[in-house]
Amino acid sequence: MKILVTGGAGFIGTNFIKYIIEKQPAWEVINVDKLTYAGNLENLADLNDQAKYNFYRGDISDKKFMEPFFKQGLDAVINFAAESHVDRSIQDAEPFIKTNIMGTHVLLELAKSYGLNKFIQVSTDEVYGSLGAKGSFNEESPLSPNSPYSASKASADLLCRSYYTTYNLPVLITRCSNNFGPYQFPEKLISLIITNAFEDKIIPIYGDGLNVRDWLYVTDHCRALEFVLLKGLSGEVYNIGGHNEHSNLSLAKKILNLLGKPQSLIKFVKDRPGHDRRYAINSTKITSELGWQPAYTFDEALAYTVSWYLKHQDWWKRITSGVYQEYYNQMYNMV
Ligand code: NAD
Numbered sequence: 001m002k003i004l005v006t007g008g009a010g011f012i013g014t015n016f017i018k019y020i021i022e023k024q025p026a027w028e029v030i031n032v033d034k035l036t037y038a039g040n041l042e043n044l045a046d047l048n049d050q051a052k053y054n055f056y057r058g059d060i061s062d063k064k065f066m067e068p069f070f071k072q073g074l075d076a077v078i079n080f081a082a083e084s085h086v087d088r089s090i091q092d093a094e095p096f097i098k099t100n101i102m103g104t105h106v107l108l109e110l111a112k113s114y115g116l117n118k119f120i121q122v123s124t125d126e127v128y129g130s131l132g133a134k135g136s137f138n139e140e141s142p143l144s145p146n147s148p149y150s151a152s153k154a155s156a157d158l159l160c161r162s163y164y165t166t167y168n169l170p171v172l173i174t175r176c177s178n179n180f181g182p183y184q185f186p187e188k189l190i191s192l193i194i195t196n197a198f199e200d201k202i203i204p205i206y207g208d209g210l211n212v213r214d215w216l217y218v219t220d221h222c223r224a225l226e227f228v229l230l231k232g233l234s235g236e237v238y239n240i241g242g243h244n245e246h247s248n249l250s251l252a253k254k255i256l257n258l259l260g261k262p263q264s265l266i267k268f269v270k271d272r273p274g275h276d277r278r279y280a281i282n283s284t285k286i287t288s289e290l291g292w293q294p295a296y297t298f299d300e301a302l303a304y305t306v307s308w309y310l311k312h313q314d315w316w317k318r319i320t321s322g323v324y325q326e327y328y329n330q331m332y333n334m335v
């Protein structure tokens with residue numbers, strides 16, 4: 001199998017490449033990443049001497065740059081490449097439109113021209129919008145995105161769907177809930193709480209802190225993607241989640257307890273505009289049809305993640321300085 005992984009230097013892409021190279025050593029893996037603020041080649045330095053792994057820096061929306069990868073023949077594409085942070089999309093939606101929509105369109109066009117066996121679009125539960133206190137999203141739930149980020153992902157999903165229906169392109173869409181684990185950029189909630197608490201900085205909690213997210217350990221997401229790659233059916237959507245709903249406030253308290261830090265670090269700040277209240281994923285389809293289920297419990301994965309960040313302070317301290325610091329100061333009025 002020869003697979004093209006886009007966005008492989010980001011959080012989930014990094015974990016996926018490490019996972020799949022170990023699990024499927026005969027596969028050839030091509031990683032194309034633009035190396036935005038969220039891409040970090042340091043994550044993959046241990047793979048540099050792997051003969052079956054190659055990295056190329058480039059933009060998925062640059063058709064000329066992407067064409068040779070498709071021309072030389074691919075079995076599958078797994079499209080992780082995206083602008084992924086909701087708050088950044090609220091500040092400036094343009095890069096989200098360019099990468100998430102136009103970039104995906106370029107990949108679909110090239111796949112249509114040169115052919116392949118599977119095109120996996122790594123999407124998100126956020127395309128379904130917000131839930132009330134009860135219920136969960138299944139694959140038939142209407143798309144109702146509320147942020148520029150989720151609207152861009154929903155647009156890409158619809159383009160993918162149309163390329164299956166119109167051109168019979170073997171597209172599969174996965175919609176996963178919130179991931180956490182090693183290599184997550186510390187702008188996202190769990191990694192932000194751990195790294196801030198470690199340095200006794202405030203933990204900013206939006207609004208009343210009672211918004212709920214459904215968390216999944218990143219390796220379980222990567223395994224689910226492997227299942228979809230091996231057994232998924234063209235034209236299908238697969239939800240991925242582990243039934244781990246937590247309010248942001250309870251999560252912050254849990255992590256502070258794990259670190260032995262005081263709850264007084266929690267600071268309620270202005271709410272995110274259009275903030276989705278609750279996500280919950282029904283993943284019955286991928287479990288019953290493909291046989292996937294999460295391998296890690298939430299508590300063991302959270303404890304491991306906390307210890308990973310404590311052991312890898314150099315990694316996150318390097319990326320939280322510099323350009324990210326400017327974003328952070330502006331976001332949380334720290335100037
Ligand atoms: P991330 O922001 O950590 O990584 C994104 C990667 O894409 C980075 O390496 C970045 O350099 C690269 N990239 C951005 N624009 C690019 C472009 N134009 N061309 C090539 N590379 C580009 O994101 P993540 O959290 O790893 O998310 C990966 C994918 O999974 C995204 O598509 C996201 O929508 C989806 N997803 C994320 C979660 C989550 O909880 N993080 C949950 C469900 C789905």
Ligand code: DAU
Nearest residue numbers: 084085086124125126177178187188189204205206211248
């Ligand atoms: O659900 C999947 C999605 O999960 C992915 O598609 C996105 O790429 C990923 O970024 C994530 O989106 P969220 O907006 O849910 O994640 P984030 O970590 O930004 O926020 C999680 C919750 O925590 C959300 O309710 C907002 C809140 N929050 C976030 C930050 C950064 C805070 O209260 N304070 C914060 O400082």
